[in-house]
Amino acid sequence: MKTCKSYRQMLTLYHTAELDPEEQNVLDLHLQVCPDCRQALAEMEQVKQTLTGVPAFVPDDRLLASLRERLSEQLRRPPVKTGFAWPRWTPAVQWSLALLFLALGFGLGRWSAEPRLSEAGALEQLLTA
Numbered sequence: 001m002k003t004c005k006s007y008r009q010m011l012t013l014y015h016t017a018e019l020d021p022e023e024q025n026v027l028d029l030h031l032q033v034c035p036d037c038r039q040a041l042a043e044m045e046q047v048k049q050t051l052t053g054v055p056a057f058v059p060d061d062r063l064l065a066s067l068r069e070r071l072s073e074q075l076r077r078p079p080v081k082t083g084f085a086w087p088r089w090t091p092a093v094q095w096s097l098a099l100l101f102l103a104l105g106f107g108l109g110r111w112s113a114e115p116r117l118s119e120a121g122a123l124e125q126l127l128t129a
Contacts, residue, residue, distance in 0.1 A: 010027050015045070
């Protein structure tokens with residue numbers, strides 16, 4: 001079952017008659033029972049009506065030429081590399097490093113857990129005293 005959020009995402013396509021017939025029927029059924037989605041659709045229609053009265057912006061030839069020139073300049077420039085690019089290691093290298101760190105971790109753990117000779121001698125003296 002869809003939520004109102006998923007239906008609202010369909011409203012723009014519904015409003016411009018771009019939904020397939022099955023989706024349109026499903027949305028029609030939902031609109032019959034959901035006042036919030038009907039309100040959202042009515043608001044879209046109101047915006048559309050408001051915008052139809054606004055004349056379209058038509059740029060003059062100088063502005064178009066200027067914009068095209070700037071776009072051409074941007075396209076001719078080489079792309080700028082930004083930030084640090086992490087190396088893309090192969091899975092074999094990744095696994096090798098993981099095993100290396102795992103072995104180092106176990107080795108350090110065993111090394112730090114072994115009693116030192118001086119500590120063993122001191123412990124033996126305490127026990128025999």
